[in-house]
Amino acid sequence: xxxxxxxxxxxxxxxxxxxxxxxxxxxxxxxxxxxxxxxxxxxxxxxxxxxxxxxxxxxxxxxxxxxxxxxxxxxxxxxxxxxxxxxxxxxxxxxxxxxxxxxxxxxxxxxxxx
Amino acid sequence: xxxxxxxxxxxxxxxxxxxxxxxxxxxxxxxxxxxxxxxxxxxxxxxxxxxxxxxxxxxxxxxxxxxxxxxxxxxxxxxxxxxxxxxxxxxxxxxxxxxxxxxxxxxxxxxxxxxx
Numbered sequence: 001x002x003x004x005x006x007x008x009x010x011x012x013x014x015x016x017x018x019x020x021x022x023x024x025x026x027x028x029x030x031x032x033x034x035x036x037x038x039x040x041x042x043x044x045x046x047x048x049x050x051x052x053x054x055x056x057x058x059x060x061x062x063x064x065x066x067x068x069x070x071x072x073x074x075x076x077x078x079x080x081x082x083x084x085x086x087x088x089x090x091x092x093x094x095x096x097x098x099x100x101x102x103x104x105x106x107x108x109x110x111x112x113x114x
Numbered sequence: 115x116x117x118x119x120x121x122x123x124x125x126x127x128x129x130x131x132x133x134x135x136x137x138x139x140x141x142x143x144x145x146x147x148x149x150x151x152x153x154x155x156x157x158x159x160x161x162x163x164x165x166x167x168x169x170x171x172x173x174x175x176x177x178x179x180x181x182x183x184x185x186x187x188x189x190x191x192x193x194x195x196x197x198x199x200x201x202x203x204x205x206x207x208x209x210x211x212x213x214x215x216x217x218x219x220x221x222x223x224x225x226x227x228x229x230x
Contacts, residue, residue: 108157
């Protein structure tokens with residue numbers, strides 16, 4: 001158990017809908033990262049937050065947005081969902097934002113868009 | 115942009131034998147980190163081993179070791195005395211030291227089967 005929690009574990013929804021994925025980092029970690037893992041693909045970095053502020057952006061679609069709250073938990077919002085958005089979404093956390101920090105991954109949320 | 119390539123989609127190894135998983139990467143940076151992550155059927159991402167590019171010595175963690183060839187941009191993982199619990203998807207990852215972010219760049223993974 002990495003100490004990073006993600007809810008829900010599974011999510012099934014329809015095209016055009018909007019969902020929110022939630023992540024709670026390890027106690028004391030200030031950075032949160034979001035990744036998308038599509039079928040048979042490696043993980044793609046989406047976005048990073050550090051202490052409430054956006055720190056880095058990767059291959060995140062405009063239909064997707066995220067935020068980190070004062071209690072440091074983070075939410076990833078996915079809207080106007082398409083079939084291709086079906087994937088495993090991982091959250092990871094690290095103590096700070098230094099490249100020497102280890103990132104701890106959560107168990108992931110499996111999103112299925114029908 | 116950095117790219118990570120794992121050319122072996124699937125590998126198998128006999129229990130107690132040794133297997134090597136390949137990874138190559140492309141970067142123009144001189145300082146960076148390389149990782150191997152394991153993803154068992156539970157889908158959790160588990161850190162196996164980490165290598166700093168500025169270190170010439172290859173990292174070792176118990177039965178896991180790497181062969182880091184910086185000039186060749188190669189980073190292979192050797193698993194010795196393979197166990198049934200080693201069966202998983204293995205991802206090679208690159209992480210920049212750039213101050214603008216510490217995101218990973220992952221390969222597409224190698225699925226390892228351990229044969230009893």
